[in-house]
Amino acid sequence: MIQYTLKCSQDHRFDSWFQSAEAFDKLKAAGMVTCAICGDSSVEKAIMAPRVRPSRSAAKTPEAPAANDKPLSQPANPAEQALSDMRKQVEENSDYVGSNFATEARAMHVGDAPERSIYGEAKPEEAKSLIEDGVPVVPLPFVPGRKSN
Incomplete structure (x- = not known):
């Protein structure tokens, strides 16, 4: 599965999931990808930041909370x-x-x-x-x- 941020010709932005990049291309070519807000079929991929997880070896172990951190039972802000x-x-x-x-x-x-x-x-x-x-x-x-x- 892949998630794309899409935008229509009216500049509406929305996210949608697809089976694969090829599946998106096929659905778009068939006119089956439309704006979730206005229904416009002129939809393109918008610029988006990829989500990259660190490798298992690069993942850090969580650090112990500092002495001045508030407990979760206290208001955070x-x-x-x-x-x-x-x-x-x-x-x-x-x-x-x-x-x-x-x-x-x-x-x-x-x-x-x-x-x-x-x-x-x-x-x-x-x-x-x-x-x-x-x-x-x-x-x-x-x-x-x-x-x-």
């Missing part, structure tokens, strides 16, 4: 740290309602339940319905931890 902080804030200051999120949010919105901060899961159609009805909800950028209700 400021964005991961911000998400971790946000998750902690939400979990400490909100009630987890699990799959009852849509029902609870709607009840609070219409006044049938006391207002409080909640988080949980909602199916896409439930979330869309809440938004259409003016219920103030936002998606979380993380999956809530599983807790019992």
